[in-house]
Amino acid sequence: MTADGEATTFYEEVDNLKKLCDFLRSKDGPAVREAIEMDKRVYYLKGEKLVNFMVEPKKGIKWPSKLPRFSSRPEAIAVCKDLCKYQFMHRSEKRGKGDLAVSRVRDFDEAGYFTWMYEGDMTSSHLMTTALIGGFLFCTCFPIWPNFLKVFVWYMSVSLLIFIFFLITSRALLFLFVWIVGYDCWFLPNLFDESLSVADSFKPIVSFEKSPAGQLPYRIGVAVGFSSFCYWAVTQPSEFDGFVSAQGDFIKDLYAGTLLSDMAQSDKENIDKPKMQSLDDILGSLDSEDEPAEELSEEEELESMLDNLVEDEEDIDDEEE
Numbered sequence: 001m002t003a004d005g006e007a008t009t010f011y012e013e014v015d016n017l018k019k020l021c022d023f024l025r026s027k028d029g030p031a032v033r034e035a036i037e038m039d040k041r042v043y044y045l046k047g048e049k050l051v052n053f054m055v056e057p058k059k060g061i062k063w064p065s066k067l068p069r070f071s072s073r074p075e076a077i078a079v080c081k082d083l084c085k086y087q088f089m090h091r092s093e094k095r096g097k098g099d100l101a102v103s104r105v106r107d108f109d110e111a112g113y114f115t116w117m118y119e120g121d122m123t124s125s126h127l128m129t130t131a132l133i134g135g136f137l138f139c140t141c142f143p144i145w146p147n148f149l150k151v152f153v154w155y156m157s158v159s160l161l162i163f164i165f166f167l168i169t170s171r172a173l174l175f176l177f178v179w180i181v182g183y184d185c186w187f188l189p190n191l192f193d194e195s196l197s198v199a200d201s202f203k204p205i206v207s208f209e210k211s212p213a214g215q216l217p218y219r220i221g222v223a224v225g226f227s228s229f230c231y232w233a234v235t236q237p238s239e240f241d242g243f244v245s246a247q248g249d250f251i252k253d254l255y256a257g258t259l260l261s262d263m264a265q266s267d268k269e270n271i272d273k274p275k276m277q278s279l280d281d282i283l284g285s286l287d288s289e290d291e292p293a294e295e296l297s298e299e300e301e302l303e304s305m306l307d308n309l310v311e312d313e314e315d316i317d318d319e320e321e
Helices: 003-010 014-024 047-055 073-085 123-140 147-180 216-235 237-256 265-269 279-289 298-320
Strands: 033-037 040-046 089-096 099-102 113-116 183-187 206-210
Touching (some): 014 073, 040 047, 047 073, 047 113, 073 089, 147 216
Antiparallel strands (some): 033 040, 040 113, 089 099, 089 113, 183 206
């Protein structure tokens, strides 16, 4: 059996087509572009580029040993037609930049654009989704966490905050020292680039290039200012040491959780003690009870006397009856 016949026979099975799609959708597969189709983000590529990749992959791309290679363009086109037939991908029409629409033409053509419908192995995606939901539920139960776990999260958060602060400061100081001598040097230059993925944000580790012309006056001014600060730190050790000591106390308060407290320290210490009235409070309440009644005017006294006489007469009449 020829190589062409072997590949054609192999890819007639749907399971083998899935294996081929897993490779084509991997990072070693052909380059794809992002677009919006039917209000959904999709990945598409041109049919010609897909065929070129299947016949002659780029240098450095290792073709899977379990998948037969394509030796001719007609063979690759025939497999691409099967991919459209089994709805691993469909043909699309470009309506604008980054905007696609499903094409009425279903046949494969090298001049057309094709959108991937096959999403590949979703096991890792399902695991990440499960972990995300579990982490969300775990965080919402923070009020009922045990105390040691709350303390651990607090220490970890503070440590991460301090690490990020020192990382940013060290990157800035490294750039400043090297920039003064005429070069731009960044440690993790893409660390805060939001357009890159997490892995690409850490590439390259260091960038080093010559600074643009015309910055000499600025470098001299920064060098003078930094030298002045160093001179002040050496000649005024007491003030600088006080600054360093204050920063140390600040970090200690962060870890101790006393930097921003919502209750007084005395209330924290006496939180388990029963609340009882002091002697002054008890004497004050007794004095308020012993206060004399309000004095009545003469008219009010006469009215009360008449009321008492009337009540006494009514009592006497009741006894005689």
